[in-house]
Amino acid sequence: MNQHSPPDQYPDDHPVGRDADGSDLAVVVGRNLRRLRTRQGHSLERLARLSGVSRAMLGQIETGKSTPTIALLWKVAIALGVPFATLLTAEKHAGALVLRRDRAKVLASSEGRFTSRALFPFDDARQVEFYEVRIAPFHREDADAHAPGTRENLIVARGAVEILIGQQPPIDLAEGDALLFEADVPHGYRNFGSTEAVLYLVMTYVATIG
Template sequence: MVAEASGTLVVASRAESIDEISALTGQNLRRLRTRRGYSLDRLAKISGVSRAMLGQIETGKSSPTIAILWKIAAALDVSCSSLIAEPHETALRVLTHAKAKVLSASEGRFQTRALFPYESERKVEFYELRIAAHHTEKADAHRPGTVENLVVSRGTVEIVAGRHAPQILGEGDAILFEADVAHSYRNMTGSEAVLFLVTTYVEEISG
């Protein structure tokens, strides 16, 4: 009877642990997906994981395999651990340049370096942008309410946001615009341009 009772306790403990991991994974997935402005359909197309499975993971109804986690993490461009990490607060954290997460696009002509830990939940993100000489980088519209605040550290850059007239920024100039429209960054010089970007997201409203 003791062994049976002990066995029951172990099973219950494992079940509770699985439920906690499933719930945490679902919360992290929803946060990371909405941060990038991805719908479930878009993430399903990029990751190769069905929309139904993604929906079940987000609601905590399904515990994904490691293979599925890797597919989702790759599509969101985050570490696999980000999907199962518990939220934590750190009073001080150094993000060294050597260990920075640098994302490249357009065959390396446009690079973004996150100046914040990906694992932490936030409504504001801070990036360093590097644009190769004479390169234009086009960006899709972010989710409604997203705001971008840019300052040029080096070079001269043209910013186009939606139907607004192109804005030319020199070193030290800054711009603020709603980024829920297609927008672009064009380096107008013959050397690499460097900018710093603060992206602010609105609180998601559940229906």
């Protein structure tokens, strides 16, 4: 998602959400961040340099004392070379798995005007992630470039949106329209309608990630 001099897409006062069952995602993220960092042999100082996130903030996240934003998590995931969801690990399941709506993991930004609900279990590593995205009326959400090779494949289930990719002209999508694009450049989503827009998004990472 990109624009021309986009605003700070995920302000620091808009943290990730909580599980519908009330569990604190910040604690989960902290445990996983420490595990992934130490597994890769990074000190807090080195990871701070790689991610652009301060050492103090990384330390607070690891100890569960700070709730990270979506944007911050993306920076850390890219620096570690892992899919975004790897930072929000859940137990692995065998066989059929029902993901109840009322127990979903929902990440929010921009004071709830942009939400992303995971339609898959958070486990250690995967190359494909599936999300339901909801965008408030007339809201525009910007995102930094993802890791090289990352693709986004989305379909508009309700409403009409504008997708901005790098320096390309904006792409308008109506209900039922789909789009596949390389997400390793800044990009953005804008709901230009007066009602909430709903998208379904599949993110695909290159096989070497995670």
